[in-house]
Amino acid sequence: MLVGIVIGFAVGILPGLGGPTTLALMLPFVFRMTPVEAFAFLLGMFAVTNTTGDITSILFGIPGEPTTAATIVDGHAMAKNGEAGRALGAAMMSSLFGAVFGALVLGLAIPIVRPLVLTFGSPEFFMLALLGITFVAALSGEALLKGLLAGGLGLWLATIGLDPLASVQRYTFGQLFLWDGIGLVPVTIGFYALPEVIELAIQGSSIAKLDVGKLGGVWQGVRDTFVHWWLVIRCSAVGTFIAIIPGMGAATTQWLAYAHAVQSSPDRERFGRGAVEGVLGPGAANNSTLGGSLVTTVAFGVPASVGTAILMGAFLIQGLVPGPAMLTPEPKGHLSVTFAMVWTIVVSNIITVAVCLSFMGQLARITQIRGTLLTPILLTLIYVGAFAEKNVFEDLGVVLVFGAVGWVMAQLGWPRPPLLLGLVLGPLAENKLFLSTDNYGLAWLARPGVLVLTTLILVGLVVPVWNERRRRTRASATMAAPAVTPAGDRRGLRLDGATVFSLFLVLLFGWALWQSRDFGPRAGLFPWAIVIPSLGLAIVQFARDAAGRRSGAALDAIETGPDLPPGVAARRTAEICAWILGMFAAIWLVGFSSATLVTAFLYLKVGARERWPISIALSLASYAFVYGLFERVLAIPFPPGLLFAWLGGGG
C-alpha cells in the first residue's frame, strides 16, 4: 500500500499522468499478490491521485489530474493572493474528509445499493445528466448569458466525433483523431494552464501577486475545513452519490460540487477570487467519488469510470467476481476484501494528507519564485501532459486552440467552468436520451423517477432566481454596489475584442448549424437542440456587446495585478505566445526531450536574460526530467522530431 501511495503521489502531481493510465501500467504487478495486498497497492495509488492533483491545480493553475480542474478556479486565485498555504491545507483536509466519507458509504451502502440502482433506467440517468447541466447557471457567476453560452459551447463540443448510432461524422473535418471526440484532458489543460502561463509572463512577477504574509496558512486551511464542515459533507455526498451513476466520474462531480458551493453561499461574489469554499467543495467531491464509483463495481461488476474498469480487471485477475459474493462474509464470499478496500482508501488518504501537510508550507513558497524560472517548466508539463494521455500529437494542437479560447474568455470576463461541465455531461445526456426513447418510446416521460427529478430540476432553477430577486431588493434598499467588471473600463481595443468574440460565436454556431444540415434526425437531433438556442443567445450577446452594454463579472476572470502600460502588456503577450508556439514547433521538429532542453535554455537565456548557471542548470534539469522519467521509466512513445526523419538519423 505504501508503494502504491508513493506512486499515486507522483502521478497526481504530474499533469497528464492520469490515475487510470497508471493503474493499467501497474496491473502486471498484481498477479503475484494476494487479493488484499493487490487492492491495498492499487487503491492506495488511485485514492491519492485526486488529492495530490489538487496541489498542482492550486500552485500553478495546471490541473494535476483532469479531475482536479475545479480546484483551480478558487485555489489558484488564492495562491495568487498569497494564500497558497491556506488553499493547500483546505484542499488536503477536505480531500481526506471526502475520501473517508466515500469509503464509509462504500462500506455501508453496498447492501442496499442493488435494489436502488436497479430501479434506475436510462430515463432517470438522462434526467440526472440534465440536472447536472442546469448547474451551468450556478457556475456562471453574474454573467448568466455568457455562462449559458459557454455551456452551450461545451455541449456543442461534446457532439464532435463519430455519432455511434448512425455512424455519421459530426464536425470531424475527416480527421480520424476527432472520431472519438475532443479529449477532456487537453481541453482542460489548454483552458486553464495556458492562460495562466501567459498571465504570469505578462505580469513578469511570481505567481503570488500579494506578499505572503505568513506561509503557515496551511493550518488556517485545515481549520477552514472544520468551519465549513457542513458544506464539505454535502459536497462529499454529491461526489459519492453522483458517482454511483455509470459514466459520471470525478470529472463531473467536482464541478457539480463547486456549483453547489457557489449556490449555497450567501455571498457569491467572492467565488473565483479566492473563496476557500471553492476549494473545499471540489476537494471533497473528487475524492469521495472513488467510494461511489466502487459501489457499482463491487455490487454489479459494472464499472462507473475508467479507473474502476481497470480495477475490475484486477478483481478478475485475483479470481474475484464482482457481485453479491463481495458482500457475503467468508468462507462463501469476499466481504473481507471489500472491507479491506474501504480501509485502504481511508488509511492511504490519512497518510498522504499527513505527509502533505508536513511540507505544504515549503510547497507554498513555490508561488514566490520568479515567474520566468517557472515558465519553461510549466510549458513542459503542459505539453507532456497533453500528449501522454492518449499518445496523440494532435492533442497538442487541441491544447493550443483551447489555450487561445480560454485566454480570450478569461480576458473578456466569460466564465469557463460551464464549458467544461457541458463537455463532460453532453455525451452522457445525448446517449441516455436516445436509449430512453428507443426503449420506452415517449412513455418514459411519465416514469415516477423522471417526474421526481423533473420537479427537482424546476425547483433548482426557480429557487435561485427567486432568492436573487429578494437579495436584489434588499441590496438596492441598503446600497447599490454591483461588481465592477474588469473588462468594463478598458480602452476601445478591448471593447472591440468583446464584440469580435461574440461575433465569432455567432458565426461558429451558424456554421455548426449549416454543417449539421445533413446529419439526419438521429445524429442531428442533439446538435440542433444545442446549436439553435445557442445561436439565438449568441446573437443577443453580440447585440449587447456591439451596443456597448457590459455586465457581470465572470466567476473566474483573471484578476489583473498592477496595471501595466498597454504597450508593455501587448509586447509581453506577443512574446510569451511566440515562446508557446515556438516550443510546439520545436517538439514537432526535434522531439520532446530535445525540445524541452532547447526551449528551456533559450527562454531562460534569451527571453528572460537569466544568468548562465541558472539557465544551464534549469534547462538540463527539465531535460533530465522529461527524458529520464517519461521516455525511460514510463516508456511514453514520444514522436521523434521531423528533422531527424529528414536527416535519416535515429529517432
Next chain:
Amino acid sequence: MVAVAVLAALPVLPAESQPRAFEGRTIRIVVGFTPGGGFDTYSRALARHLGKHLAGKPAVIVENMPGAASLIAANTVYKAARPDGLTIVNFHGNQLVGQLLGREGIEFDARKFVWLGVPVRDNVVCALTRASGIGTVEQWMAARTPVKLGGVGPGDTTHDTARVLQAALGLPIQLVRGYKGTAEIRLAAESGEVAGGCWQWESVKVTWRKALDAGEIAIVLQATAKPLPELPRVPLALDLARTEDARQLVRAAVIVPSAISRLYAVAPGTPPDRVQALRAAFLETVRDPEFLADARQAKLDVDPIPGEELAGLVEELFRLDPAIVAKLREILR
C-alpha cells in the same frame, strides 16, 4: 502525417538475417485501445513472454494508440511503419468487415497486412434474462413482441450479431443501440430495460458468472462454428438458418470476425524470414506454460489461430459473393 514522421524515423536496418535481426532491438506492440481493456490485457501478457522466443531476445513493449475503435492504430501501422518486423499492431477484426462493406476511414487493405496470429478465438452467444420470459430459441421464435437486445453501435459485435440474427434467421428482435459497452448492457438487462444481448461467451462467463450460476440468465443461442464444449446443448445459429445465403451471412458477419477479432499483424512488405520468425515466436508464446499461467490468472482464454491460418480466414472473408456483401451492407447499417 505526424505518425509518418514517427515511424519513418526509426533507424534504417541493413538487410541482415533473422538470427541477428532482433538483437538489441525493441519490438513495439501498438494496441488500438486504451490501457486496461481486453485487447490491452492480452497484448501486455504476450509482450511479457514474446521476446524470449525470438533470436536475440529483443525487449517487447506495449504502446496504446486508442481511437476510432482501433482504426487509427491499424491505419498508422499500415501506412507508416517500417516493414522491419519491429512494429506489431493489435487491432479489431471487425475493421476488416468494415473494409469489406466500404465503411469510412479505412485506409488499409487487409489483404496486404502480414498476419501473425490470434491468441484466442472469440465465440458469440446470446444471453437473455429469466425475467424476459425467453429461455429457449423456440420461445424466442414464437415471441409475440420483439425481444429487446442491448447493443453498442454499427461495427460492434453486440450490434452486428443482433442485426444478422434478425435478418438471416427471422428472430423477432428490437435492437436498442447506444449502450457504451457490455457492462452497461448487463446493467440494463438486470434492471429489466432490455432482455439481454449477444456478445463474446469469453466475457459473459467471467463477468456475468453469478447470474449464470443462479439461473438468472440463460444462454439461448450460440453463433459459433461448432458447439462450445461448455455449452453442448445450446442450439447453433447456423442450424437455424434455412438457406445457404443465411448461413453465409452469419459466418461473414459474426463467426469469422469474432474468431479473428484480436488480430496481430506487421506492416506489408516485411521480409519473409522475419515473418516466419515472428509467426513461430507468436505460436510458441501462446503455448508457453508461463504465459498460460499468467493468462489463467487474468481469466484470459487461449485458443490461438496461427498466422498462416489467419491469413486464410481473411482471404475467405474477401472472397465473399458480392451479392452477399451488398446484403450485409444493407443489414449492418
